[in-house]
Amino acid sequence: MKYKLVLIIGFISLIFSCENSKQLVNINAENRIIAEELPSNKDIEAVIDPYKINLDKSMTKILSYSTDTYSKNDGNYNTAIGNLMADAIMELSNPIFKSRTGKNLDMVLLNHGGIRSVLSKGNITTRTAYSLMPFENSVIVVALKGTVIMEMTSYLKEFGKPHPISGLELVLNSDNTYNTILIGGEPVEMEKTYHIATNDYLYKGGDQMYFLKKSDTLYDLNYKIRTVLIDYFKTININTSVLSTDNTDQDFKTMITAEYYMPSMGGYGTLGAALNKNNVFWDISDKYYHTYKSLNELRDLKLFKEYYYKNKYPHNDTAIVGLVRGYERPQQYNTLIERNKVLAKNNQKNIDYIISSKPYVVIQIKDHIVNATIELLDPWVMRDLIKKLKSLGYSVVLIGREAMPEQFSDLGVVDYANSQFVSVEDDFQLIYNSECMISSASGVCNIAEVLDKPLLVLNSWHHIFQGGKKTMVLPRLLRKEGKILHAREQLRIMLDDRQSISSVRALFEVVPIDSNDVLAALDEFFEDLVFGDLAPFRKLQSCVRDRFLDTPLGVGLSRVPESYIERYPDVFL
Numbered sequence: 253m254k255y256k257l258v259l260i261i262g263f264i265s266l267i268f269s270c271e272n273s274k275q276l277v278n279i280n281a282e283n284r285i286i287a288e289e290l291p292s293n294k295d296i297e298a299v300i301d302p303y304k305i306n307l308d309k310s311m312t313k314i315l316s317y318s319t320d321t322y323s324k325n326d327g328n329y330n331t332a333i334g335n336l337m338a339d340a341i342m343e344l345s346n347p348i349f350k351s352r353t354g355k356n357l358d359m360v361l362l363n364h365g366g367i368r369s370v371l372s373k374g375n376i377t378t379r380t381a382y383s384l385m386p387f388e389n390s391v392i393v394v395a396l397k398g399t400v401i402m403e404m405t406s407y408l409k410e411f412g413k414p415h416p417i418s419g420l421e422l423v424l425n426s427d428n429t430y431n432t433i434l435i436g437g438e439p440v441e442m443e444k445t446y447h448i449a450t451n452d453y454l455y456k457g458g459d460q461m462y463f464l465k466k467s468d469t470l471y472d473l474n475y476k477i478r479t480v481l482i483d484y485f486k487t488i489n490i491n492t493s494v495l496s497t498d499n500t501d502q503d504f505k506t507m508i509t510a511e512y513y514m515p516s517m518g519g520y521g522t523l524g525a526a527l528n529k530n531n532v533f534w535d536i537s538d539k540y541y542h543t544y545k546s547l548n549e550l551r552d553l554k555l556f557k558e559y560y561y562k563n564k565y566p567h568n569d570t571a572i573v574g575l576v577r578g579y580e581r582p583q584q585y586n587t588l589i590e591r592n593k594v595l596a597k598n599n600q601k602n603i604d605y606i607i608s609s610k611p612y613v614v615i616q617i618k619d620h621i622v623n624a625t626i627e628l629l630d631p632w633v634m635r636d637l638i639k640k641l642k643s644l645g646y647s648v649v650l651i652g653r654e655a656m657p658e659q660f661s662d663l664g665v666v667d668y669a670n671s672q673f674v675s676v677e678d679d680f681q682l683i684y685n686s687e688c689m690i691s692s693a694s695g696v697c698n699i700a701e702v703l704d705k706p707l708l709v710l711n712s713w714h715h716i717f718q719g720g721k722k723t724m725v726l727p728r729l730l731r732k733e734g735k736i737l738h739a740r741e742q743l744r745i746m747l748d749d750r751q752s753i754s755s756v757r758a759l760f761e762v763v764p765i766d767s768n769d770v771l772a773a774l775d776e777f778f779e780d781l782v783f784g785d786l787a788p789f790r791k792l793q794s795c796v797r798d799r800f801l802d803t804p805l806g807v808g809l810s811r812v813p814e815s816y817i818e819r820y821p822d823v824f825l
Contacts (some may be wrong), residue, residue: 315485316376324367327414329424333371334416337384338362340484341477342418345391345449348473357393358435358446359419361404362477363459366451367416381481389451391475394467398442403463405433411460412754451477606666607685612647614683614700615665616691618711619654626746626753627728627762629692629711631657636767637690637774638663644778651682651689652696688782690774706781708773709810711765713746716804716812722781723810726773729763729823730756736763739796739824743803772815780811790814796824 322333338360346357369383396404405422408415409430423432433440440446445468454461455470606612617634618625638648638660649666650656653674656667668674668682683689683699691697693712700707706722709715713727730737730745737745737760745756780787789797792814800806817824 311377311379311382313378314375315378315380315482318371318373318376321373322371324364324370324414328412329414330417331414333367333384334362334364334414335418336371337367337477337481338416338418341391341449341480344480344483345393345473345475348475349393349447349449349471353471355447357419357449360417360449361420361454361461362416362451363454363461364413364415365459366453366477376485378482381478381485385478385481387453387478389453389477391449391473391477391480392452392455393447393449393471393473394455394464395445395447395469396463396467398440398444398446400463400466401435401440401446402433402442403466404461405430407461407463410754410758415459449473606647606649606668606682610685611645611687612649612666613641614649614651614686614689614691616650616652616669616689616694616696617654617657618652618692618694619657621753625693625711626756627711627764629765631659633765633767633770634710635659635663637770638665640771640774646687649682649686651679652691652694688777690777706777708777710770710773713743716743716808716810721786721809724773724777724781725810725812726765726769726816727812728765729820730760731763732760736820736823738822739805740800740803742823743805769813769816769819773813776813776815792817792825799825 322331322336324331324333326332341362342357342360345360349355349357366387366389367384368386369380371380371384405420408417408422409424409428419435421432421434421437423430425431435446448464450461450464452472455464455467457465615634615638617629617631619628621628634657641648642663647666648663650660650669652669654669656665656670668678679696680699680703683705684703686705688706688708689697689700690708690710691700692710693714697707697709697715701720701723704720704722707715707720707724709723709725711728712725715723715725716727727742727746730742745760776790780790789811793811796812796817797806805812812824
């Protein structure tokens with residue numbers, strides 16, 4: 253009642269002021285930035301500390317153990333972590349639903365974007381469940397006719413994301429036509445009613461799953477998905493002897509952890525891998541002396557943090573997160589000791605001969621459409637780039653895990669990517685000792701970011717926001733109805749986690765990058781970042797930054813080639 257009275261008085265005062273033609277002439281305001289430098293309040297801390305201690309104790313409670321690391325990007329149409337979440341909901345929600353209705357669940361459908369973290373190898377804690385599902389989404393059940401189920405399968409086929417499902421078997425032919433559609437092992441009956449467990453976000457139209465609104469009946473199980481995960485992890489039989497309860501010999505190696513914005517928490521959280529000593533990334537971190545603090549100073553991440561906090565973008569603000577989330581299978585060998593034993597046993601060579609043949613440039617070219625790669629880069633374009641590098645006196649080494657393109661076969665490119673001695677440690681060594689790296693959008697280019705190596709990224713918008721001072725990005729442009737979209741619109745589309753690659757490809761034409769674009773970018777890259785050692789932004793680059801102060805183009809540290817801006821002034825200016 254007190255608050256209502258205040259509001260009423262304010263309203264009456266406003267009317268009175270209007271009637272007497274009084275005007276507001278001055279407002280005094282002051283910005284106060286909340287930062288670590290602010291002094292703490294011991295009285296407030298005394299109140300908070302008991303709750304914080306209890307919360308930390310609860311969040312670190314060990315529930316289970318993961319024998320491997322699982323990511324939502326591990327597959328094109330389904331993933332292990334997605335299947336786990338969907339199966340967990342099927343197993344634990346069905347008894348509740350049956351007890352209330354006498355019916356069984358037929359399938360589960362969740363969204364790929366709702367998985368917000370990796371499931372790292374090692375102990376699974378309550379905090380793990382919160383990282384995987386930081387949102388307050390609950391399990392609901394919708395009743396859909398078989399005809400609507402067919403709409404669902406069309407959606408799954410067209411959008412092409414590995415949305416977590418359970419109970420539905422959908423098999424496609426090589427030409428993307430249907431091969432098999434089964435629910436519970438049986439063909440879909442058009443007039444039959446099926447009961448699908450999903451979440452309230454999707455029922456309201458999230459991820460464009462509007463077909464869920466066609467439900468005959470809606471059931472709210474009042475069971476949060478996060479709670480489902482916690483309960484499910486508790487049910488998994490594990491060998492408790494492998495669980496570590498003594499953290500004295502453990503650490504969080506900050507090289508591969510980073511801050512990212514979590515809207516549900518109203519601030520930044522930590523995504524990364526808790527690593528035991530002797531883990532391969534632990535050894536790498538020790539070798540290259542990089543910590544998150546040192547990288548923060550090196551790459552001035554404050555700009556990114558301020559921008560993404562302000563705009564509430566759920567994207568990572570540093571390459572380290574990209575390394576953990578996007579780099580292919582880092583646990584190829586658990587330890588360097590184990591790796592070296594394998595190499596010695598098989599009498600395999602190391603990469604000393606490559607490193608000793610300086611100078612060399614590391615290149616990568618993606619061979620499949622995924623994540624930031626909306627369209628593959630033409631190997632013939634890269635061929636001209638390789639020729640230019642060879643003419644400058646550089647050896648060229650192919651890195652990554654993709655096959656050597658046939659177009660490179662006669663150019664003398666060192667095929668490290670498909671060698672018998674390829675490993676994560678050697679990836680780091682190669683990039684660390686190289687002159688620079690040139691890559692299409694891929695997780696491996698994040699190693700160059702971590703090691704502060706000059707990096708030219710072809711074919712991607714994403715490194716605009718996570719690129720460091722030594723990164724140049726040649727983005728792939730989108731065109732609709734003959735007109736290339738403005739950079740501001742393309743940023744919105746390409747950096748939106750809710751947009752699938754298939755949906756963007758269906759709506760827009762992708763403008764090819766040609767050899768002239770790449771060679772002109774290469775000239776600038778070498779002049780400004782390889783030889784120039786962080787030359788100032790060029791005139792047009794500075795103009796772009798000024799015009800895009802409210803986007804990653806304005807606050808990011810990477811740069812678009814000026815030659816590319818000159819070619820497409822209507823896009824960037």
